[in-house]
Amino acid sequence: MTAVTKPEILDASLLAEIVDHLPAGVVAKNEDGSLLYANAAAWRSGLDAHIDDRVASPFGGDEVEAGGRTFLTLQDAIVCREQRLNLSVSIDITERKRIESQLLHRGHYDDLTGLPNRALFEQRVEQALAHSDAGFAFVVIDIDGFKQINDHYGRAAGDCFLVKASERMRRFLSDGDVLARAGGDEFLLMLHDEDFGRIDLLAETLKDPFIIDGFEIFSSASIGVARFPEHGLDYETLRRNADRAMDQVKRAAAGGAALFRQEWRETETERLHAEQRLRLAIKDRLFRCAFQPKVDIATEEVCGVEALVRLIGEDGEAHAPGSFIPLATELGLMDVVTHLIVQQATDSIDAITEAFGPQATISVNIPARQAADLDFMRSVADLLKQSGCPERFIVEVTEDAFLAKNRFQTQIVPMLRQIGVRVSIDDFGTGYSSLSALADITADELKVDRSFITKIHERPRSQIVLRAIESLGAALGMTVIAEGVESFEELLYLKSSTRIRHVQGYYYARPLLFDDPSPKRRASEGRSAPAGRAQHRGVANRRSR
Structure with a gap:
C-alpha cells in the first residue's frame, strides 16, 4: 500500500486532533506489535492492550473484549512514510450484542415462563430423533378452562397461573427432559424415560388448587402422549398423535392423561370426512324440512305442523338430526342450519295450506343457544315477518332458553309477540327450570316430552306427573301438547x-317431506302403513280398534 502525505491540504496536528475525537477507537502498531498510536477512544476502552484478543464476528471484522465491553474491530496493514503498520478501527457494539442476545433468547424462550418455546422444543426433539436409539415420550399438555380463569380473574391472574403451573411441571423433569410452552395454555414435554406413572402424577398435581391474589383457583390439564418410535418417527407425526390423545381426554372428562391409540386416528379421519360432508351439505343446501302434523284428538283435524330438519345424504335418504346436529353444534354451524330450515318453513306455507288447510300453524325449532342470541333471533323474526303471515308460526324452544340470563323472556319473546309469532316450550319436563322460573315464563304452548307419554297407560307415576303438568299448563294459560304418541293405547x-x-307422534304421522305423495292422505287412509298417516283437513275420523 502506498503512503500518502499531503500537508498542504490538512495540517498534521489538526488531523491528529480530529482522529483523537472520533468515537471509534483507532490503534496503530508496528510489525512487531509495539504500540505506535491510540486515539482517546482506544485509550478509554483499553483497546491498545486487547487488539489481538479477537474472535471472528458474523458481521465481518473481529470482535474484541475490552473493559467489559465488546468492540467490532476492522484491521488492515498499511504503509505510512515507508513504514509498515497494522491499523485497527474499533466500534463499540456492546449494546447491539445485548439486543442480539435478547432477540436470540426471545426467539427460543417464552417471555412469560422462561421455558423453551415451540421452535426450540422442536429442535430438541429433532436432535433426539437423530441421535437417540432409545425411545422417549412426546407429551402435549392443555390447561382445562383457562379461558374462564382469564375472563373471571383477569389476564394478570391468568399469566400468574401459567407461571405457577409451569413451575409445578418443572418439578417433574429429569436430566434430558424438555418442557416448553407452545403458546396460550398449551405446553409440550419430552420425557426420556417414558414413565407413564410420572405423567399420571403430573395430571393429578395440576388438579391441586393454585393460590393467586388470595384466591384458590382450581383447574386441571388434559394430557396426550405419543411414544417414539411406536407412534411416529418424526416430529409432526408424534405431535399429531399426542394431540389426538389429548383430544380424547378432553372429550371424555377434563383432567387426565391418555396414551395414543391407533383407532383414534381412524376416528379422526371419519370425523374429518363427516365435517366435510356437513359443510358441503350447507353449501349445496341439502337440508330439508320434514313436517309432522299436530292433531286435535277431539275432532281428528290437523291443527298444525312442526318443521323438523333432515339431511339428504349421498344415498338420497333423509337422515335424522341425531346424525349431524351434534357435529354442527360443535363446529358452530347451527346458526346457518337453523336459518336454512326457518327459510324453508316460510317457503312451504302454500304447500302446508294446500295439504292441511289455512288453520294449520307452523312450528320451527330454535336451539337454546341461538334462541338467546338477540341478533340471530332478529333475523328469524325478519324471515317470519317476510312470510306475510307470521301469526301462523310458533317458535319452539327448550326450557333452557328461558334460563339464559332471562334474555329470551325479557327481550326476544316480546319481539316475537309484536309480529304475532307464538312461543312453545319444547320437551317440557326434561330441562332444569324450577317452578319459580316457570311462573315467570309467558309461553303460549307447552309440549310434554315423549318420555312421559311412552306407555303412559301402564305407568301410574307418569300419569300423576302428566296430570300435574296438564294442570300447570292450564293454570298458566298454555295449550298442552303430548309428544311421541305412538300407540292406540296411549x-x-x-x-x-x-x-x-x-297430540303429535308416529301414531298419526311420521315427519313428511312435501316431495313425498303422502302428506295429502287422510287419517283413515293408509291405516296399514307402519304408523298411520295424518288426515288431510280432518275430513275422516280414525277408526277405533
Whole structure:
C-alpha cells in the first residue's frame, strides 16, 4: 500500500486532533506489535492492550473484549512514510450484542415462563430423533378452562397461573427432559424415560388448587402422549398423535392423561370426512324440512305442523338430526342450519295450506343457544315477518332458553309477540327450570316430552306427573301438547283420562317431506302403513280398534 502525505491540504496536528475525537477507537502498531498510536477512544476502552484478543464476528471484522465491553474491530496493514503498520478501527457494539442476545433468547424462550418455546422444543426433539436409539415420550399438555380463569380473574391472574403451573411441571423433569410452552395454555414435554406413572402424577398435581391474589383457583390439564418410535418417527407425526390423545381426554372428562391409540386416528379421519360432508351439505343446501302434523284428538283435524330438519345424504335418504346436529353444534354451524330450515318453513306455507288447510300453524325449532342470541333471533323474526303471515308460526324452544340470563323472556319473546309469532316450550319436563322460573315464563304452548307419554297407560307415576303438568299448563294459560304418541293405547288414555286435546307422534304421522305423495292422505287412509298417516283437513275420523 502506498503512503500518502499531503500537508498542504490538512495540517498534521489538526488531523491528529480530529482522529483523537472520533468515537471509534483507532490503534496503530508496528510489525512487531509495539504500540505506535491510540486515539482517546482506544485509550478509554483499553483497546491498545486487547487488539489481538479477537474472535471472528458474523458481521465481518473481529470482535474484541475490552473493559467489559465488546468492540467490532476492522484491521488492515498499511504503509505510512515507508513504514509498515497494522491499523485497527474499533466500534463499540456492546449494546447491539445485548439486543442480539435478547432477540436470540426471545426467539427460543417464552417471555412469560422462561421455558423453551415451540421452535426450540422442536429442535430438541429433532436432535433426539437423530441421535437417540432409545425411545422417549412426546407429551402435549392443555390447561382445562383457562379461558374462564382469564375472563373471571383477569389476564394478570391468568399469566400468574401459567407461571405457577409451569413451575409445578418443572418439578417433574429429569436430566434430558424438555418442557416448553407452545403458546396460550398449551405446553409440550419430552420425557426420556417414558414413565407413564410420572405423567399420571403430573395430571393429578395440576388438579391441586393454585393460590393467586388470595384466591384458590382450581383447574386441571388434559394430557396426550405419543411414544417414539411406536407412534411416529418424526416430529409432526408424534405431535399429531399426542394431540389426538389429548383430544380424547378432553372429550371424555377434563383432567387426565391418555396414551395414543391407533383407532383414534381412524376416528379422526371419519370425523374429518363427516365435517366435510356437513359443510358441503350447507353449501349445496341439502337440508330439508320434514313436517309432522299436530292433531286435535277431539275432532281428528290437523291443527298444525312442526318443521323438523333432515339431511339428504349421498344415498338420497333423509337422515335424522341425531346424525349431524351434534357435529354442527360443535363446529358452530347451527346458526346457518337453523336459518336454512326457518327459510324453508316460510317457503312451504302454500304447500302446508294446500295439504292441511289455512288453520294449520307452523312450528320451527330454535336451539337454546341461538334462541338467546338477540341478533340471530332478529333475523328469524325478519324471515317470519317476510312470510306475510307470521301469526301462523310458533317458535319452539327448550326450557333452557328461558334460563339464559332471562334474555329470551325479557327481550326476544316480546319481539316475537309484536309480529304475532307464538312461543312453545319444547320437551317440557326434561330441562332444569324450577317452578319459580316457570311462573315467570309467558309461553303460549307447552309440549310434554315423549318420555312421559311412552306407555303412559301402564305407568301410574307418569300419569300423576302428566296430570300435574296438564294442570300447570292450564293454570298458566298454555295449550298442552303430548309428544311421541305412538300407540292406540296411549291415545286412548289421553282421550279418556286427561283434558289434553292436541297430540303429535308416529301414531298419526311420521315427519313428511312435501316431495313425498303422502302428506295429502287422510287419517283413515293408509291405516296399514307402519304408523298411520295424518288426515288431510280432518275430513275422516280414525277408526277405533
